[in-house]
Amino acid sequence: MSEANRDPLWLAILQETEQAVRDEPLLASFLHMTVLRHSTLEDVLAFHLSSKLASPVMDARALLELFREALAADPQISRAMRADISACYDRDPACDRYSTPLLYFKGFHALQSQRITHWLWQQDRKTLAYFLQNRISEVMSADIHPAARIGEGVMLDHGTGVVVGETAVIGNNVSILHGVTLGGSGKERGDRHPKIGDGVMIGAGAAILGNLRVGECAKVGAGSVVLDDVPPHTTVAGVPAKVVAQLGPGTPALDMDQRV
Amino acid sequence: MSEANRDPLWLAILQETEQAVRDEPLLASFLHMTVLRHSTLEDVLAFHLSSKLASPVMDARALLELFREALAADPQISRAMRADISACYDRDPACDRYSTPLLYFKGFHALQSQRITHWLWQQDRKTLAYFLQNRISEVMSADIHPAARIGEGVMLDHGTGVVVGETAVIGNNVSILHGVTLGGSGKERGDRHPKIGDGVMIGAGAAILGNLRVGECAKVGAGSVVLDDVPPHTTVAGVPAKVVAQLGPGTPALDMDQRV
């Protein structure tokens, strides 16, 4: 039994895909090319993202090789990607297959693409990282700086309009809805973007601006504008955001309760 | 006289397009291929959307056939599309031709594409519906779940950043600006998204979250976050949104008055 065959997530995705080919002839071509002819989840991700990010000025073959190189060089990307798939599966009631985020969730695609630009940034290949950031922003409408550090088990739901700045840090098991900004303030270089703790949930359209800290398991209400630190296990909301609730020991990112 | 020739909307669009070919040689190629060589409005829509949603992994021919099949199978899609064109023409001061939304309004394209994914969902072709939802979200930046039920005469203005969840319901003659969220709350399945009454107008960037009801002819101010039911004929605004005005017998979706 090969290593791939011992990978339960990959086996589940293969099984789901084989079923989809049987159910939907129109997708058979796509699913064979993108999933079934490959032998690891990493190969599928690299192929799928290279399909999406290629353009008349950047060859899909060159991107595919680059993405495979990144995935081979940094096993952390795979680990995080797998946790991100599980995050979608566990937290999004509309997601009942592991293959759905992998193949069809734009926010997931943007996040995995950033994991690759982040590796490029670490390798000091900054121009290529900028090139890809631009392309990700065009295709997936999420503009995440390659230098931003992002944990595992993150759900970037929908992804449209998300902006994450250069010195932002996002912890593990965070849920970020569409339209969220983790932005800087001022025109000076240096550490100027938010730090998001583990388990935080940030509602749709919220803007968190400046080098501030959102404590672990905090919740930021939709449409809020956060300009100050947020204590752990609290809910903030409003423009500007204020603490509106103390939270119990739960994890807002997992509960996905949007009420404030 | 053929049926197509008795279709006044189609005749108007043909006439506008012939004029455009005369006025603008650079568009003649596009307009001939996309409009003039066809004989019904439905064929134009199917061709135009298949141009926009095709990709290296999904052939334009296969999409075209699918979209024609949907339009032939469900006459409701055509009816709604025609009402949506009129909605743009009547409500958007910048729109003075019937062909403009058909050909150039991204929100209109996203809405009609969702009408097709909704048909697929009803046929239990869910994987294909997800595939297309992803593609619509990439091209048109509007992420509308295929299961969402949407009435006629809806104007999805600009469309960028719009998110509509699985169990959302949108009535007739509704106007929805860009950046609007009709989102769920929590991670449980079941009915968890807003229900929007007839004649409602939802301002830019508003987030309406949870299984709540926005009553008919209500108005939701731009940037508002709505977490509770909204009575009919009222205006709500703010983060979180509160009732700020009682409205007369008019229809906010038709008046498009953004003041609150």
Next chain:
Amino acid sequence: MSEANRDPLWLAILQETEQAVRDEPLLASFLHMTVLRHSTLEDVLAFHLSSKLASPVMDARALLELFREALAADPQISRAMRADISACYDRDPACDRYSTPLLYFKGFHALQSQRITHWLWQQDRKTLAYFLQNRISEVMSADIHPAARIGEGVMLDHGTGVVVGETAVIGNNVSILHGVTLGGSGKERGDRHPKIGDGVMIGAGAAILGNLRVGECAKVGAGSVVLDDVPPHTTVAGVPAKVVAQLGPGTPALDMDQRV
């Protein structure tokens, strides 16, 4: 020495690009085709935008010729483009090369594309302007009406979700974050969109609605909804926005301070 050789911005961009070719083989193909084989900054811009906006229904060659025609006919576009590059370089701490906005900033691309659609609008080539507005909106997620008048030295940061209406006017040296709306109100034609004074900064996600005036060097906080005139040198914030601070003689658009 040719005129191009006396253009210091072009020389800087050439030098940066030659360095990038040496540093990053994967980009050499793109950079040679898009930058190095050209002899003016205007040719690079025209080529780059035509790469991005071409599609199976609009030939890249036809767009390239159109964009070169516009740039040759209206020197104001070049002048503004150069000021816009400097604006990004000066105000965005993450931007340390002149070539970065030119090649990789989506907001910059959307803005320059609108400068071209504006020229078309002035030439009464309105249908072509609409065609391109739609395409810009798809690729760059910014929906800016061709008729809008926009000054020089404008930074459209990220650009995603930006909507600017037909009768909007934007002054010089303005900074506009992503998700900003300069929208109309009502369904009557005529002057119905905001007028933004010189030096104004508009934070992420702010909506400014109706024919109102934002005075020079004012600041609009992120997520605000502005429905009334904003006096010069003041900060407004909130939903709806209220004056929250008087500002000194500085220029918010240059300082980029997001606090309110």
Next chain:
Amino acid sequence: MSEANRDPLWLAILQETEQAVRDEPLLASFLHMTVLRHSTLEDVLAFHLSSKLASPVMDARALLELFREALAADPQISRAMRADISACYDRDPACDRYSTPLLYFKGFHALQSQRITHWLWQQDRKTLAYFLQNRISEVMSADIHPAARIGEGVMLDHGTGVVVGETAVIGNNVSILHGVTLGGSGKERGDRHPKIGDGVMIGAGAAILGNLRVGECAKVGAGSVVLDDVPPHTTVAGVPAKVVAQLGPGTPALDMDQRV
């Protein structure tokens, strides 16, 4: 049982293709898109030829519709195509599946494409016929005038370099190797190309020039130049060609014996 299900050739091709998908994952995508998702042989042919003949200036969707229209309007094309598949299967020792000529034989593709241009010619759509003749000549290297009349059960083996003129007529059950010319002579209009009888075999590179008759079941040796009538049941060879053998009652096109 539908009509398609009673079509044994189609059923054989489906079966072969399903086996090929199992055997060769790299072809699964192509075979699903081109064969398996269709329900008639005619649809497969129309789709496959439109894949091959589309170009940046002629949309695959438009060609697909045209080819389907031709196949629906003129059942003779289908009949001939089926006889041509059998001809390859029966006469080419390297061809042991019915799907092989349909999918992979360039001469077969050129011949079926001409059957469609011939239908266009008959409909007096001559410019479109010329457009396609040019494209066929580029892709398949066979330049066959749309007006040429061609019988059934014809094998155009390899196809490269074949030229057939406007007033040429080719009978049934003819085999034509690559590089064969059925050319005119002189610059006057009118009937000026060869007439090829039933059962004739024309060897590789032979040129038959002028309004002459090659009698039924004659054989033209490879590399021959034929300037005079060829009696039935004879072999001609040489430059210029002379009768070199009387043939028995067999059919050279079926025997494919290249000796002279």
Next chain:
Amino acid sequence: MSEANRDPLWLAILQETEQAVRDEPLLASFLHMTVLRHSTLEDVLAFHLSSKLASPVMDARALLELFREALAADPQISRAMRADISACYDRDPACDRYSTPLLYFKGFHALQSQRITHWLWQQDRKTLAYFLQNRISEVMSADIHPAARIGEGVMLDHGTGVVVGETAVIGNNVSILHGVTLGGSGKERGDRHPKIGDGVMIGAGAAILGNLRVGECAKVGAGSVVLDDVPPHTTVAGVPAKVVAQLGPGTPALDMDQRV
């Protein structure tokens, strides 16, 4: 009246094309993009050839600019192209419009493309000339060395399989059928290919090998192999070719009589 308007060939082609757009909606898109939106015959040629020769590794825009540059720099190319169109119109009975060779004759396209590679060769841009020779050979199946010198009023009929070597010279008013070789002999550099006199006609598939001279108004029969000089006003035929007829004062290239 502009210069273009005084160009009768261009006016005729415009008129033919406008008629074709009316007659054939399926071609309207192609004809507008390729012909009607341009203002000179040279622009049409440059655009059309760049459509045909572009590829995923060579941008159509770059080719278009190159071809326009060549046509502007060397007026001889235009003059010869116009004479070549007339040659087809006068000598090919199947050609009754000036636009037909321009748009649809592969041999004509290959010949004009070589006129451009020849200009590149003269500018010592040999690698680019080889790049294009390869591409011409792929698309048009005619492999003509960029260094070959070719006169005006040349008809390259069909073009498939034509090979013309580095030191070949072709006079004015020559007709060359498909499959013709003007080849070298030996492996030494230097002058080693045929010289073809004015008015010569070379039949299909003929091979003329070595540094020999075919005298003016000679005729080479189809399928002949010519290894020695051919006197003016004679017909040669056979393998190897021998003089088979003395010709009168006519011009074989104009008469197109293939008999020998």
Next chain:
Amino acid sequence: MSEANRDPLWLAILQETEQAVRDEPLLASFLHMTVLRHSTLEDVLAFHLSSKLASPVMDARALLELFREALAADPQISRAMRADISACYDRDPACDRYSTPLLYFKGFHALQSQRITHWLWQQDRKTLAYFLQNRISEVMSADIHPAARIGEGVMLDHGTGVVVGETAVIGNNVSILHGVTLGGSGKERGDRHPKIGDGVMIGAGAAILGNLRVGECAKVGAGSVVLDDVPPHTTVAGVPAKVVAQLGPGTPALDMDQRV
């Protein structure tokens, strides 16, 4: 020093290509993508052939992986490819760089592509081999059966119109001009195609038909039709071909003397 750095052919090609980038800006993009960013000659070949053979129904990435797999699995392909490059360099007076056949000679591309289909055939991946044979035949106009066995140091000059059958065998150091057929005879399976000895030269347009032997260092004149064995060290010519000369101890394939 890496293995690649000890490969003198690769180093020569790199050096030639770097010079070409300096000389010809228009090719810089192509040459960087296709040559300079790779580290072995094999990678360049695989990339270049995948560019040429990809199509809307066969992804370039999938082909690239396949070709790299073949080159890695069968070192004989590399060895033969290198000998083929040298063959062109040594025998073709118009070829003065090693990179010229690699990048620009269609016959060379067809031959290397067949070396890959031959490997597929040996792996019993026959359908994929047929798929590629078809595509090679379309792009390079050479139709070479995957089962044909071809030696090293073979020059397939120009390649247009070449047809080589299933059971043909070609020795080492053979030169084959364009338009050559190594064809079968009859419709029975089994060994039915020519066997070409080492050092043979076959002139343009020659047809060699049936299971016959062309002895080593024989020469077949252009346009000949060979139906019988050819003794070693003899020249045959004519239709049908006869022995016309005894040859000395030289190697016709190396001398490239086309006289007979």
